[in-house]
Amino acid sequence: AQSVTQLDSQVPVFEEAPVELRCNYSSSVSVYLFWYVQYPNQGLQLLLKYLSGSTLVKGINGFEAEFNKSQTSFHLRKPSVHISDTAEYFCAVKRNNNDMRFGAGTRLTVKP
Amino acid sequence: NAGVTQTPKFQVLKTGQSMTLQCAQDMNHNSMYWYRQDPGMGLRLIYYSASEGTTDKGEVPNGYNVSRLNKREFSLRLESAAPSQTSVYFCASSISHGPSSYEQYFGPGTRLTVT
Numbered sequence: 001a002q003s004v005t006q007l008d009s010q011v012p013v014f015e016e017a018p019v020e021l022r023c024n025y026s027s028s029v030s031v032y033l034f035w036y037v038q039y040p041n042q043g044l045q046l047l048l049k050y051l052s053g054s055t056l057v058k059g060i061n062g063f064e065a066e067f068n069k070s071q072t073s074f075h076l077r078k079p080s081v082h083i084s085d086t087a088e089y090f091c092a093v094k095r096n097n098n099d100m101r102f103g104a105g106t107r108l109t110v111k112p
Numbered sequence: 113n114a115g116v117t118q119t120p121k122f123q124v125l126k127t128g129q130s131m132t133l134q135c136a137q138d139m140n141h142n143s144m145y146w147y148r149q150d151p152g153m154g155l156r157l158i159y160y161s162a163s164e165g166t167t168d169k170g171e172v173p174n175g176y177n178v179s180r181l182n183k184r185e186f187s188l189r190l191e192s193a194a195p196s197q198t199s200v201y202f203c204a205s206s207i208s209h210g211p212s213s214y215e216q217y218f219g220p221g222t223r224l225t226v227t
Contacts, residue, residue, distance in 0.1 A: 004154075102155040
């Protein structure tokens with residue numbers, strides 16, 4: 001079975017500061033990794049994905065994530081956040097089937 | 113192009129009542145999914161449909177039934193609602209094959225309260 005752990009339930013940060021949202025997964029087989037963002041009262045939108053190839057993945061809105069196979073991690077980073085980045089962020093793991101597992105979410109709050 | 117639409121947006125039910133949540137997509141996707149979102153638990157897959165005419169159980173199927181009415185529509189039914197089914201329900205869709213099949217497109221959600 002696979003599981004996803006997001007290590008921080010809430011991350012408060014000041015505007016223009018860097019941020020890292022942490023995600024670890026457990027799986028005995030190769031997986032595909034995703035970060036989704038959910039703005040208030042909306043559905044989820046895909047931020048970025050790792051399927052294969054370069055371990056550094058760039059997504060929308062200036063976010064990037066690095067796949068670390070030895071650490072089984074896929075942390076999300078942004079060098080300088082904006083107020084508009086305030087949202088909930090979900091890490092997700094998918095094997096080669098229809099089974100997508102989501103982490104519990106990290107609520108990012110950007111303060112002025 | 114509306115993407116994935118869900119109705120209703122909000123619903124309050126009494127314990128034991130039944131209802132159907134509707135989902136439709138206009139992206140010609142083969143695969144469709146129903147998730148529930150609960151605080152501190154992320155999204156959990158209830159049922160999915162890999163293609164028209166097929167449905168499979170996900171992680172938390174108990175208390176739910178689904179119907180893949182056609183390629184566009186995938187409904188979720190609660191036959192006898194329970195307070196434990198109070199949640200936000202999301203429908204999603206994706207294409208079936210190739211690298212893009214891993215990207216799911218989500219609807220805006222249905223907030224259901226069972227009293």
